[in-house]
Amino acid sequence: MKEIKIILLAVFSIALISCGGKEEKKKEGFSYEKKPEVSTKVESNPNDVVITSNDAMQFNKKEIKVEAGKKVKITLRHIGKMDKNVMGHNFVLLKQGVDLVKFGNTAATFRDNDYIPTGTKDVIAYTKLIGGGETAVIEFDAPEAGTYDFLCSFPGHYALMKGKFIVE
Numbered sequence: 001m002k003e004i005k006i007i008l009l010a011v012f013s014i015a016l017i018s019c020g021g022k023e024e025k026k027k028e029g030f031s032y033e034k035k036p037e038v039s040t041k042v043e044s045n046p047n048d049v050v051i052t053s054n055d056a057m058q059f060n061k062k063e064i065k066v067e068a069g070k071k072v073k074i075t076l077r078h079i080g081k082m083d084k085n086v087m088g089h090n091f092v093l094l095k096q097g098v099d100l101v102k103f104g105n106t107a108a109t110f111r112d113n114d115y116i117p118t119g120t121k122d123v124i125a126y127t128k129l130i131g132g133g134e135t136a137v138i139e140f141d142a143p144e145a146g147t148y149d150f151l152c153s154f155p156g157h158y159a160l161m162k163g164k165f166i167v168e
């Protein structure tokens, strides 16, 4: 009888210990879900990029820096008022080694495809073409570390609307 009691006691205490363990994990889970902390992290995420464009054919950024190995979110806003047929903007990220001027000149001939050459292999990611007051959002995996060119491929815009996209 004594032995049985000891075994029972042992089983009971193991159950207690494992139960306690579970509770601790639950508590950890709770503190992780604290919403203020998470939202602060999102705001300071360097891969969450907001870039604006305007009626004066300009982006507000000439350089964008993101971290490698993570998703990148680009939010392009057109803060002007002009129609996309007149002052349309997009954000096009080129692969390394692609000539920006050459690409821009080719893209200008693809009006029916929002100025993206059909079936192109020169592009990592691009947004749709937007007009005044509109916003476009894209998400993609950051390419490997290095420096890339970005531009707006609306005809003639790349002269002013271009910059460096740096992955670190």
Ligand SMILES: [Cu+2]
Binding pocket: 057, 087, 088, 089, 090, 152, 153, 154, 157, 161
């Ligand atoms: Cu543009």
